[in-house]
Amino acid sequence: MLSTAEGVLLSIATSEAMLGVIGNGFIAVVNCTDSTRNKMISMINFILTGLAISRIFLVWLLISEAYIKIFSPNLLSSINIIELMTYLWIIISQLSFWFATTLSIFYFIKIVNFSHYIFLWLKRRINTVFFLLIGCLLVSWLFTFPVAVKIIRDSKMQYINTSWQISMKKSELIFHYAFTNGGIFLFFMIMLVVCFLLIFSLWRHNKRTQLSESGFRDLNTEVHVKAIKVLMSFIILFVLHFMGVTINIICLFIPESNLLFMFGLTTAFIYPCCHSLILILANSQLKQGSVRILQQLKCSKKGKLHDSLEEK
Template identity: 30%
Template sequence: MPLLEIFLWAILVTVSIVGLLGNGFITAVNGHRWLRNRKMLPCDLLLTSLGTSRFLLQVISLVGCVLYYISSEISLGPYAGTVIHFSWIFLNMASLWCATWLSVFYCLKVTSFANPLFIWLKLRVNTLMPRLLGMSITVFTILFLPPFVDYSRKLCNYTGTLPANANHSEICKTIFASFDILQLIITSINFSINVSASILLLLSLWKHVRKLKKSSPGVKDLSTQVHINVMKPLLFSLFLYVFHFRGMILYRIGIFDLDKNESLFPELLLSFFPSAHSIILIVTNPKLKVSVCTLRKKRTS
């Protein structure tokens, strides 16, 4: 095994384990709280949906990588390859929408702008965000099913009969190309909403910091540090998401050659954001931080 491949595998496994533990922790903590209280706040619902979708996404990614490494015939077969590929697409898009509406939720809760539409959204954020999440995933599912059915039942059936003078791989690539265009359009819309919400939140926090500088020194120092501590992980998350979006674009336009040892690089590129963002959410969420502290006390006691 080449040294580069060993290095990429080591990083990918580490990132995946971090993602599985982080997202599994978010899902377990919020799920336990829901079973105990029989209710879930909108923010917790978005967090739980995000953690669950990312946990399953990491599992699918690892399974796909292992199958591809063991035998390319297994991972690229008519059934296993189709299920893994489309499952990854669906879970990745679901996790992106969860992250986007969570960013919008935080933006509406924290910021304050004298805009009628913004005020209307702010007053209804608790009911709107779960509905928008459900609508987003439903719309994508409706658009997702036709190419999946077309790919799995007709054109990519190795036992079926292809049209005259038709090449199997070319037909499959044609379906994937048309579906990739649709996916890129939806992902771009998702990216625009997420980045806009994050930038608005950062601008609001920065304006508040500037106002605090005009207040008394004691209040200024304490409150300014609190706002800066909020802005740092937010900026890091935004950077990671932009990096992730760029990786998806490069992956979809076929810049990576999956027949080379460097085929693990796009998987690593696309796995880093879900794993790192889950840790950021745990560190910055007060309820999750309390759960982490509780677990530490139980281990040390």
């Protein structure tokens, strides 16, 4: 039976999960609708749609694992369930952060103007950059999966009349956790580099271009600042997400740790929930799509109200 605090945290986490699914589902629907209307899929639309879909799967994986741990903890004593969740986590989490990193790099290449020949080459060959990033994802999986397979295989050999959580040593679990998230750490480091370059580009731009007499910043400065805000929000939310997932891993060693586990779960869900809303507000196409949908909902409610009044 859950305590009051556990029930509140579980309700918050479930609400965050629902908002995350709705927000990311909205991003996917708007981009798919625009691609169908234009009869073509742009690179940005593809990345945004892939990011939204991968985050929906990430949310479902986290919430499913949470409900299993809370209401059916015996299922987590099966090494097969742990194996399945590990492989799904590697694929979905790394794919989600890969899409987020790719999106930030594409915006960075479009916004920033460096005179270095490498940057100019990347700017002219943006499709090549995309395939290079796909190569990074494949290399990340190539290094991660063999280690995960070995650890799971060793755990199966140790799995004799005891649960997976108890049979695995702390050092092995830390090693397992580090390698199954190695790709995420790599993409996070790329995001930090991109953020630093954006700030450096803004500093250079402000140094060259003084504020106008009216006191308003030029358009390029506004674009830089907007991109930095979005990127910094992603970094902060990712750190919170990473802390929440780490707390959930630590809970494997703490008996009766449902309260701490649900606190970590609530923290982990802040990222997929809030960042989707930030993307909607920062992207003019998504913002216009949200306005259209709200107007349609408003009109449909008025129509239903009018019909009900006529029936009376």
